[in-house]
Amino acid sequence: MNITITEKAAEALKQKMKTPSSYIKLHYDTEGCGCSVDGVPVLWLVDSKNQEDEVVETNKYPILVEKSKKLFFDDCLTLDWNPNGTFQLKSANEILNGWMTLVDKTGRD
Template identity: 50%
Template sequence: MKIYIKEQAASRLAGKLGGGRLKLHYDTEGCGCGVNGVPVLWIVSEPADGDVEIGTNAMPVLVEKSHIVFYADELIIDVSGAHQYRLSSPQEILNGWMNLVRKE
């Protein structure tokens, strides 16, 4: 899995982390079952059990190992509006309006 963070997104994220870690979380709450979910960005203080660290061009990103199967091999994180981010792959947009949620 490769993740590329566009320059504007990297700058905005770096300013909001405040010592926390960036995590790409596959949120299944309220989605019906474990295979239906929505990718979201979290700020966490430390990795959870089962998280793996993915190196990027800008900063490491934590991803739940069990949920990597739901993502494309290449992902791009970019800005999408004043407070949202977009997660895409070369084939599709996975979430065009991701919020950044502090979970510390």
């Protein structure tokens, strides 16, 4: 899996990260979707990685992805920034989520 982060997205991530020890996680959220194969990619800011997480190196920041959820993503992805203040995850084939926010799951204010 390869994720390219655009310059604008990298700057937005940098501003939102609270500490250098925080991780960015690409999570496949199935809550409320009715089925475990129906879901929406979302970005989380987390304090640590767990056993299920794999570190995906990018051109800017490493991103955590759950190993069991990688099958829902194309091999090559781009994380971009929209002028409306949200992130966009896309591949050459589709836009996976055009309105992603970075959800803080660190428990810090």
